[in-house]
Amino acid sequence: MSSPRPRNATGESFFAWDGDTLVVNILGKPAASKDAIGKPLGTQLKVSVTAAPKDGRATDHMVRFLAPLFGVTVADITVVFGRESVHKQLRIRAPQKLPAVFTQ
Secondary structure (H helix, E strand, O other), X not given: OOOOOOOOOOOOOOEEEEOOEEEEEEEEEOOOOOOEEEEEEOOEEEEEOOXXXXXXXXXXXXXXXXXXXXXXXXXXXXXXXXXXXXXXEEEEEOOOOOOHHHOO
């Protein structure tokens, strides 16, 4: 029996607010030429990182890359699911700033 899939907390968007916590669905692109936030693709935000996809290292690198962009510490970002998958969901506690893609 397969495990149940996490519910889509963001509805039709790639992000949603849960109180002061930002919930973001990510489509990760590991082993990219540079770390970058891309464009939303449906209900996911494309995020490229230079780290190789081995044992969750690319996700760990992604969290370290994203933390200063949201004005939070690494400890303020929780990987809800997908640490070893390109499909992941992050919870960012009380972001102090938002990258442009969130305000367009």
